[in-house]
Amino acid sequence: METIGTALTGPVLTRLPKGKDLVEALTEAAAAIKATKAQITVIGALERAKLGYYLQDERRYIDFALDEHVEILCGLGNISLKDGLPFVHLHLTLSRKDCSCLGGHAVAGNIIFAAEACITPVAGPALERGFDEPTGLYLWK
Amino acid sequence: METIGTALTGPVLTRLPKGKDLVEALTEAAAAIKATKAQITVIGALERAKLGYYLQDERRYIDFALDEHVEILCGLGNISLKDGLPFVHLHLTLSRKDCSCLGGHAVAGNIIFAAEACITPVAGPALERGFDEPTGLYLWK
Amino acid sequence: METIGTALTGPVLTRLPKGKDLVEALTEAAAAIKATKAQITVIGALERAKLGYYLQDERRYIDFALDEHVEILCGLGNISLKDGLPFVHLHLTLSRKDCSCLGGHAVAGNIIFAAEACITPVAGPALERGFDEPTGLYLWK
Numbered sequence: 115m116e117t118i119g120t121a122l123t124g125p126v127l128t129r130l131p132k133g134k135d136l137v138e139a140l141t142e143a144a145a146a147i148k149a150t151k152a153q154i155t156v157i158g159a160l161e162r163a164k165l166g167y168y169l170q171d172e173r174r175y176i177d178f179a180l181d182e183h184v185e186i187l188c189g190l191g192n193i194s195l196k197d198g199l200p201f202v203h204l205h206l207t208l209s210r211k212d213c214s215c216l217g218g219h220a221v222a223g224n225i226i227f228a229a230e231a232c233i234t235p236v237a238g239p240a241l242e243r244g245f246d247e248p249t250g251l252y253l254w255k
Numbered sequence: 256m257e258t259i260g261t262a263l264t265g266p267v268l269t270r271l272p273k274g275k276d277l278v279e280a281l282t283e284a285a286a287a288i289k290a291t292k293a294q295i296t297v298i299g300a301l302e303r304a305k306l307g308y309y310l311q312d313e314r315r316y317i318d319f320a321l322d323e324h325v326e327i328l329c330g331l332g333n334i335s336l337k338d339g340l341p342f343v344h345l346h347l348t349l350s351r352k353d354c355s356c357l358g359g360h361a362v363a364g365n366i367i368f369a370a371e372a373c374i375t376p377v378a379g380p381a382l383e384r385g386f387d388e389p390t391g392l393y394l395w396k
Numbered sequence: 397m398e399t400i401g402t403a404l405t406g407p408v409l410t411r412l413p414k415g416k417d418l419v420e421a422l423t424e425a426a427a428a429i430k431a432t433k434a435q436i437t438v439i440g441a442l443e444r445a446k447l448g449y450y451l452q453d454e455r456r457y458i459d460f461a462l463d464e465h466v467e468i469l470c471g472l473g474n475i476s477l478k479d480g481l482p483f484v485h486l487h488l489t490l491s492r493k494d495c496s497c498l499g500g501h502a503v504a505g506n507i508i509f510a511a512e513a514c515i516t517p518v519a520g521p522a523l524e525r526g527f528d529e530p531t532g533l534y535l536w537k
Contacts, residue, residue, distance in 0.1 A: 124518065188329045192371060194268070203298070205298045209447075213498045215498065218326055246369075311443070329489065333512060357491070359491050389414055392510055
């Protein structure tokens with residue numbers, strides 16, 4: 115039977131520290147509330163950004179560095195377990211000075227200017243990632 | 256009086272099947288947890304995409320097919336009832352290999368490469384769509 | 397000790413009125429359910445848009461007016477207190493007829509064509525904004 119203790123604590127709003135890597139900061143914010151299974155959203159701004167795109171045919175990510183101040187229009191993702199440890203999977207939609215948009219998978223290198231996150235714990239058994247042969251990705255088993 | 260039984264079950268994280276239509280997969284995932292009123296978010300990637308844009312003056316959608324591998328930066332929407340059946344309303348923000356973005360209303364034809372959804376049931380009375388004369392859309396009554 | 401009374405009411409889905417300013421409508425929708433600390437999401441369409449971008453070095457916003465019908469792909473943000481009053485902080489990702497995207501910080505001047513919001517109350521002590529010297533923004537204390 116599923117425990118629903120986690121879900122009943124409800125979502126948490128938290129400010130993330132300036133100058134820190136976004137994925138790292140989210141990982142720490144989740145750990146602080148003991149969330150190992152959660153939905154994440156975030157808005158704010160970055161001092162610079164680094165985004166990934168998955169080449170579905172070549173089964174590898176390519177990165178795109180953006181040395182520019184950008185707004186975080188939408189950071190959306192989740193936390194689950196990978197190799198037994200909490201793992202943040204986050205996609206980012208960003209905007210530039212002219213309001214044009216850029217986006218991708220958040221890799222290391224997104225440096226926070228200001229960020230407001232909402233972490234919503236999800237109840238039930240642990241959710242674990244494992245290698246998925248058809249895609250080459252680590253997906254939920 | 257409102258029942259809050261549904262909301263207390265909390266959000267659910269679920270992986271959607273590769274090769275399936277995104278809106279269809281979300282409709283089935285919601286049915287599996289008996290959610291007929293919910294918020295939906297989704298990240299992942301598509302093998303190809305199909306987006307709609309509503310011509311507010313002409314009161315009709317136009318479609319835009321994208322035969323390209325794209326990241327799902329943000330799928331955001333909801334489930335409510337239309338003609339008595341669960342209906343998914345979803346908007347998509349997508350990114351390409353160069354991190355540029357495209358987006359629109361999700362119609363049939365968004366084929367999943369990998370997708371992770373969060374379905375958050377919402378408590379209270381059923382929410383039903385009906386024709387709205389001022390917009391030409393089916394909105395909540 | 398934190399009260400969790402608010403969180404247990406769960407998220408609310410609500411339609412926002414046509415012709416109204418989006419941030420104003422969200423502020424009123426939150427007030428109607430007495431939410432002063434919440435996550436907000438919204439999809440829909442705008443009759444016209446107005447977006448901001450924060451110049452991190454100059455410490456001021458510049459605005460970008462878009463006199464065009466656009467889809468709201470993703471409105472994401474939160475409600476907390478500023479000067480003791482509920483304050484909506486919202487970022488918008490929008491799309492045009494050709495599915496290209498624009499986005500930024502939502503300022504006054506986003507006029508609703510149709511909008512469906514989800515307001516998720518967050519439990520616990522009030523969250524207040526105050527001036528933050530390192531960024532020049534009003535962030536959570």
